[in-house]
Amino acid sequence: MMTTTRTRKNLCTDMVIAGVGGQGVVFLSRLLAEAARLEHRHVLTYESHGMAMRGGSVLSHVRLGNVHAPIVGPGEADIILVVAAAEIANVAAFAHDRTLTCVNAGADDTAAIAATALPGRVAIVDATRLAVSLQAPRAVNLVLAGFAGCAAAFPFDHQALAAALATMSPADKKKAANIAALKCGWNAGVELD
Amino acid sequence: MNLTSTRVLLGNEAFARGLVENCCAFTYAYPGTPSSEILPAYLAEARAAGITVYGHWAVNEKIAMEAALTAAATGMRSCAVMKQVGLNVAADPLMSGAYTGVAGGMVVISADDPGPYSSQTEQDSRFFAMLAKLPVFDPATPDEARTMVARAFTLSEECHLPVLIRPTATLCHARQDMVCAPVPAAARQPKFVREPARWAATPRHRYRLHRELNSTLERLAADDTFRFAPNDDQPVPLAVVASGVAWAMTADLVERHCIPENELLLCKVDLPFPIHRASIEQLLRQAEHILVLEETYPVIEYQFRRGDRVSGRLDGTVPTAGELTPELVGRLVTDRLKRSRPPAPAPAMNAAPRRPQLCPGCPHRASFYALKKTLKQGFYAGDIGCYTLGLNLQALDTCLCMGASITQASAFYQVHSRTGTLIPPIAAVIGDSTFYHSGIPALINARQEDSRFVLLLLDNLTTAMTGNQPTPASGCLADGSPAPAIFPEKIIRGCGLPEPEVVDPYDQEALHRALRAARTYALRPDGGIGVVIARHPCMMDPAARRQARRFTVSLSDACTGCGTCIREFECPALRPPAAEGGSISIDPLTCVGCGLCRAACPFDAIVCTPVAAVTREPRDRAAGEKTREITR
Numbered sequence: 138m139m140t141t142t143r144t145r146k147n148l149c150t151d152m153v154i155a156g157v158g159g160q161g162v163v164f165l166s167r168l169l170a171e172a173a174r175l176e177h178r179h180v181l182t183y184e185s186h187g188m189a190m191r192g193g194s195v196l197s198h199v200r201l202g203n204v205h206a207p208i209v210g211p212g213e214a215d216i217i218l219v220v221a222a223a224e225i226a227n228v229a230a231f232a233h234d235r236t237l238t239c240v241n242a243g244a245d246d247t248a249a250i251a252a253t254a255l256p257g258r259v260a261i262v263d264a265t266r267l268a269v270s271l272q273a274p275r276a277v278n279l280v281l282a283g284f285a286g287c288a289a290a291f292p293f294d295h296q297a298l299a300a301a302l303a304t305m306s307p308a309d310k311k312k313a314a315n316i317a318a319l320k321c322g323w324n325a326g327v328e329l330d
Numbered sequence: 331m332n333l334t335s336t337r338v339l340l341g342n343e344a345f346a347r348g349l350v351e352n353c354c355a356f357t358y359a360y361p362g363t364p365s366s367e368i369l370p371a372y373l374a375e376a377r378a379a380g381i382t383v384y385g386h387w388a389v390n391e392k393i394a395m396e397a398a399l400t401a402a403a404t405g406m407r408s409c410a411v412m413k414q415v416g417l418n419v420a421a422d423p424l425m426s427g428a429y430t431g432v433a434g435g436m437v438v439i440s441a442d443d444p445g446p447y448s449s450q451t452e453q454d455s456r457f458f459a460m461l462a463k464l465p466v467f468d469p470a471t472p473d474e475a476r477t478m479v480a481r482a483f484t485l486s487e488e489c490h491l492p493v494l495i496r497p498t499a500t501l502c503h504a505r506q507d508m509v510c511a512p513v514p515a516a517a518r519q520p521k522f523v524r525e526p527a528r529w530a531a532t533p534r535h536r537y538r539l540h541r542e543l544n545s546t547l548e549r550l551a552a553d554d555t556f557r558f559a560p561n562d563d564q565p566v567p568l569a570v571v572a573s574g575v576a577w578a579m580t581a582d583l584v585e586r587h588c589i590p591e592n593e594l595l596l597c598k599v600d601l602p603f604p605i606h607r608a609s610i611e612q613l614l615r616q617a618e619h620i621l622v623l624e625e626t627y628p629v630i631e632y633q634f635r636r637g638d639r640v641s642g643r644l645d646g647t648v649p650t651a652g653e654l655t656p657e658l659v660g661r662l663v664t665d666r667l668k669r670s671r672p673p674a675p676a677p678a679m680n681a682a683p684r685r686p687q688l689c690p691g692c693p694h695r696a697s698f699y700a701l702k703k704t705l706k707q708g709f710y711a712g713d714i715g716c717y718t719l720g721l722n723l724q725a726l727d728t729c730l731c732m733g734a735s736i737t738q739a740s741a742f743y744q745v746h747s748r749t750g751t752l753i754p755p756i757a758a759v760i761g762d763s764t765f766y767h768s769g770i771p772a773l774i775n776a777r778q779e780d781s782r783f784v785l786l787l788l789d790n791l792t793t794a795m796t797g798n799q800p801t802p803a804s805g806c807l808a809d810g811s812p813a814p815a816i817f818p819e820k821i822i823r824g825c826g827l828p829e830p831e832v833v834d835p836y837d838q839e840a841l842h843r844a845l846r847a848a849r850t851y852a853l854r855p856d857g858g859i860g861v862v863i864a865r866h867p868c869m870m871d872p873a874a875r876r877q878a879r880r881f882t883v884s885l886s887d888a889c890t891g892c893g894t895c896i897r898e899f900e901c902p903a904l905r906p907p908a909a910e911g912g913s914i915s916i917d918p919l920t921c922v923g924c925g926l927c928r929a930a931c932p933f934d935a936i937v938c939t940p941v942a943a944v945t946r947e948p949r950d951r952a953a954g955e956k957t958r959e960i961t962r
Contacts, residue, residue, distance in 0.1 A: 167505070170338045174507050180338065181471070182505040203585075205471060205578035207504035210656035213586075 149202030150292050151209045155228045156220030158193050161278035165218070166197035168282070172293045172301035173201050183207035194224055201292055216291055217255075220264075220278055222246035225253045232256045239285040241265060241277060260288070260329055267321050273311070276318035283322025287329040295323040335510050341472040341501045344508065345411075345439055346371030348479025350379055351511045353518065354409050354437070356401040357385045358394035360767070361796035362413030363448040364499035365441035369411055373809050379513035387799050387808045390732070390767040391416035395423040395438070399492065402436035403529060404520035407483060414442045414455045419732065419768070421458070424492070428462045429539040430528055431490040434518070435483035438464075438494045441502050444626045444653035450714070450731060452651060454627035455496040460603045463543050465550060466494040468573040468602050468624075472506035478600070480511075489546045496602075498625050500575045500653075551604040558597045559609035559616070566595040568666055569617035571630060573599040576623040579659045594667060599624075605633040614639060621647065621666050625654055641666075688719050690903045691878070691922035693866035694788050696835040698725035699899060699929065700864075701757060701786060704845040708755035711738035713769075715761035716795045717788050722900050726759065733768025735760045739783040740776035747782075755849060756783035763793040763801045765818055776859060777825045782852040784845060785861045787818055787830070790868040798870055822861050830861035836879075838929050869922060881925035881938035888935035889913040899930035 152169065156162040166182045173180035178201055185196040185208075198209045214231035222242040226249075232238060236257030241264035242250055250259065264280035271280075279298075286294045293301075299316050302309070309315065339347060345368050349357060359369040369385050376383040388394035391412040401408035412420060417440045424438070440455035459466035467482055469475045475497060482493040527535045550556070558571070572580045577598045583589075584596055595617060599605070602624070613620055614636060622631040622642035631642040641647035648654075648662060688695045698720045701710065712718055712726035713735040720726040728738050739758035746753040760769050765787055773785070793799040800806050805815035822830050828851075831844045841864060848860025867874035883903075891907040891914060903921035907913055914935075925938035 167338075170505055170507070174336055174338050177336075178507075180505075180507050182338075183500065184503060205581045206575055206656065207500065207506070208579070208656055210582075210660065213656075 149200070149204055150216065150290075151204075151214050152199040152201075152216040152218070153209050153214040153228050153231045154197040154199065154218045154220065155224040156195050156278070157224065158195055160195070160220045161275065162195040162197050162220055165220070165278045165282060166199050168298060168301050168305065169199045169201075169293065171305050172297050175300055175304065176293075176297065178292075179203055181205075181207040194227060196224075196227060216285065218281055218285055220281055222249055225250055225255070229253050229255055237285070237288050237290045239281060239288075241281050260284070260326070262322065262325050264322065267325060268318060271314065271317055271321055273314045273318050276311075276315060279315055279318035280322035280325075283319035284326035284329075286319070286323055287326030289330050295319040336507055337510055338505050338507050339472060339476075339510075340367060340371075340505050341475050341497060341503060342367035343371040343375075344472040344476040344506070345479060345495075345497070346375050347510055348476040349409055349437075350375040350381065350383070350513050351476070352407065352435075352480050352483045353514060353516050354407045354435075354479075354483070355383050355516055355518070356398065356406055356408040357383065357411060358388045358397045358409070359385070359411035360388055360391045360394050360416055360419075361793050361799045362416050362441075363796055364443060364497075364502035365411055365413045365416075365439065366796040366799070367502070368439060369808060375513075381513060381516055383516075385808050387793075389802060391420040392423060395420035395427070398436055398438070399423055399427045399430075399432065401520075402432035402434045402486075402492070403430075404522045405434040406518055406520050407435045409437045409439065411439045412441075413449065414440055414453050414458075415449055415451060415731070416440070417455055417458050418453075421462075424458070424464075425462050427492055428464050429536055429543060430531060431539075431543075432486060432492055433490070433523065435486035436492040437479060437482045437486060438492055440494060440496055442496060442498045442626060444498055444500075447499060450729075452626045454625070454629060455494065456602050456629040457627050459494045459496070460629060463547060464491055464494055464603075465489070465547075465601060466496050466603050467600060468496050469501060470574050470578045470598065472501065472504055473508040475501060476508060476510070481600075489550065491543070491546065496574075498575055498653075547604045550601075551607045553606070554608070556601045556606040557609050558599045558606055559612045560595070560597075561612075563612070563616055564592070565616055565618070566592060567618045568593070568621065569595040569597060569613050569619070570621045570623060570663065571597045571599060571613065572623040573602050573630060574625060576625055576654050576659065579654065579656050580623055580663065582656070583660050583663055589663075589667070594663070599630055602629050603633070605630060610634055619666070621662065623648065623654065623659060623662065626651075685722065686719060687722060687900055687902050688716060689869050690901050690920050691869040691875075691924040691926070692716070693790055693835045693864065693869070694720065695723070695899065695901065696838060696866075696926045697786060697788055697841065697864040698723045698759075699926075700835065700838055700841040700845055701725055701759070702898075704842050705755040705757050705784060705849060708757055709739070709742055711735040711742065711756070711758045713758075713760045713764050714795075715764055715788075716790075717759060717761055720759065723898070732764055733760070733772050735764075736769050736772035736776055736785065739785070740772070740779055740781035743781040743783055744779060753782075756852075758783055758785045760785070760787055761794075762787065762789040762791065762803065762818060763799075766802050766816075770821060773822070773825055773859070777827065781859065782857065783859060784848045784852055785859050786845070787861065787863045789818065789832075789863050789865040791865070792868050792871065794868040794870060798868065819863060827858055827861060830863050832863045832865050834866050835864040836866055836924070836926065838926070869924075875922065878922075878924065880923035880941040882941055883916050883921055883923060883925060883927065884937050884939075885913050885915065886935045886937050888933045889931075890933060890935075892932070894932055895927055895930040895936065899927050901927055903927075 181200045183198040217238040219240040262284045268277045283295045398408040398410035443449040467478045486493040620640045628643040634640045694717045712729045735758040802816040851857045851860040905915045928936045
């Protein structure tokens with residue numbers, strides 16, 4: 138018979154990642170899960186429903202620690218990563234007063250972000266521009282992850298993420314570019330804490 | 331934690347891993363969301379572990395179930411995998427197999443879809459297990475998906491019955507870290523022991539087998555392995571009895587809010603049927619009130635047989651349709667505890683989700699467009715697959731269940747013909763995989779009734795909706811090994827119909843012509859069912875995408891922004907005007923350059939310029955550069 142331990146929620150981190158199809162949201166959740174595995178932490182992830190569509194909304198839930206269900210409840214996300222700024226309205230319900238939300242946004246998106254009025258702290262990085270400047274336009278997700286990694290609240294720094302990248306795809310031809318993307322995000326985020 | 335044996339697996343991969351860890355040598359499946367990943371993962375896990383297994387995409391779920399029952403009758407361990415509506419198709423062998431039983435262990439994985447998100451119904455496979463009088467497990471986490479396979483095989487061999495495992499979509503598609511068990515080498519050999527009174531039981535023997543089944547269930551209901559209430563009589567104001575993901579969500583809630591055990595007793599049911607009787611009796615003694623949280627139907631709740639002290643779906647405490655969410659579970663539990671509610675959540679997310687659409691370049695869109703233009707004001711009987719999205723194009727009137735389109739077209743014809751009423755143009759629209767699944771008997775029946783309609787077979791050479799599994803025409807098995815290819819035109823000819831015309835739907839003129847000819851044939855006194863096969867590979871097939879002719883699509887000044895193309899053609903790459911009076915635009919990231927939308931503009935404003943055939947393979951480009959270097 139499985140019983141639950143009724144302890145205060147400690148060492149648990151709930152994360153939500155939002156973006157659109159093709160941006161590597163699912164890849165990012167798998168990367169975080171792999172990073173957790175390497176640090177001997179328990180992890181549960183889940184991609185929220187909806188028929189697969191190119192360009193459609195994708196929402197990933199990543200839960201670290203001793204939890205049972207893979208879904209993050211409303212107002213319970215400690216970290217929110219928004220890969221496409223237009224998706225920010227879809228994650229507003231997950232935020233609480235101490236949530237750290239990292240948004241990939243350019244100058245055009247500031248109005249949308251302000252309109253959402255997320256509780257907690259919102260950090261903005263133009264990950265698309267940084268990824269393009271690295272000539273790795275598909276690595277937006279990794280730039281954003283590296284950026285978030287600077288925050289003390291975020292469970293993995295860029296080195297932990299790089300280690301997870303290496304075990305996930307050992308024969309990755311873009312390995313150097315991917316690690317550069319993580320690092321570039323990290324450098325952009327040094328002032329986060 | 332050992333890093334090498336700790337893996338992060340999808341719920342469906344965890345099932346596959348469980349099958350391989352438990353020497354399941356034969357697995358039969360029919361693809362269906364949310365169960366489709368299990369069979370490919372099973373083959374991959376076995377390959378990685380260096381053991382030999384047989385995994386097969388059966389033509390339908392009934393065949394998968396019959397094959398698995400037969401393998402288990404020879405003493406081998408077997409499994410049948412399907413989605414919940416597939417279990418309806420497999421009901422006949424399942425019901426009978428509950429009486430005849432198994433020699434080797436047999437597990438049936440039937441994945442439910444509360445919501446529903448990609449199914450016709452929200453039905454609960456655990457109820458089906460109850461109807462068949464078979465035990466059913468309800469795993470709560472991906473790791474439990476793996477370990478419950480082991481428990482199900484053990485139980486199956488102990489009581490000589492097929493045992494069901496019922497996951498929900500959330501579990502199938504969640505990932506979790508787990509410590510995998512080693513894979514033992516397969517040691518069993520098949521040995522069928524003749525026992526006509528069992529394997530070929532006549533009604534007289536069936537009565538005896540039914541009594542045997544009943545006593546097995548009674549024994550299981552008394553088996554303390556499945557106790558779900560703690561073995562003490564400590565009184566408690568509220569007991570929450572839950573199973574599956576509903577339990578996981580409740581457990582998280584209890585831990586997050588530190589609800590003490592003397593306030594709320596949480597009980598996890600692993601085997602919802604047959605339910606552990608002693609636990610039920612004890613909870614009724616111990617708890618002032620009992621709340622049952624389960625998906626999707628009240629299987630556990632019914633077995634309490636006490637409406638006065640038990641609440642759940644039967645008394646409407648829990649909504650009687652739809653999936654459970656952490657938010658809903660939180661509200662149900664806190665309401666019952668009379669605690670202050672957790673802070674009210676922000677307004678509902680994703681206010682206007684986009685409706686699903688056919689992919690850009692999908693050959694089905696071209697077929698539906700031609701169908702609407704040639705059989706105007708017709709009755710279009712649809713079927714199950716990607717092409718159910720023909721609904722968006724106003725080119726589908728019905729969608730009942732797998733294979734129903736042909737029978738619905740036939741019956742629609744008979745209803746009008748036999749009542750002497752005006753017969754509108756009738757079309758049945760069915761995909762290739764669905765045609766094999768259950769369209770063939772329907773075609774034989776329609777032919778025998780001499781029904782007259784157009785049958786449009788949308789043949790994209792794959793089972794597209796569920797992730798491009800092979801069909802009987804693919805010429806290969808689930809593991810990629812070669813197999814005889816069976817083509818639909820031969821089957822259609824075998825029903826006494828003329829050789830159907832095979833058209834590429836990308837050639838709109840040819841498809842219009844073929845559909846009109848089929849309609850003429852259906853109306854001829856000596857005619858029959860006019861069959862057109864619209865054959866073009868699915869655009870999700872990368873090889874097909876590379877081979878396709880490509881156009882650069884743009885809008886000329888003739889565009890009035892009327893939106894006819896979006897309404898009639900509904901390609902995701904067509905974007906409405908940004909402002910009133912503006913022009914339609916093409917999203918270059920979404921457009922695959924098929925050029926099919928040109929036909930949908932009443933003003934000929936969509937301009938398609940052919941792209942010169944360049945090899946787009948990076949490797950080829952690199953090779954080309956090398957050649958240049960050498961020449962230089």
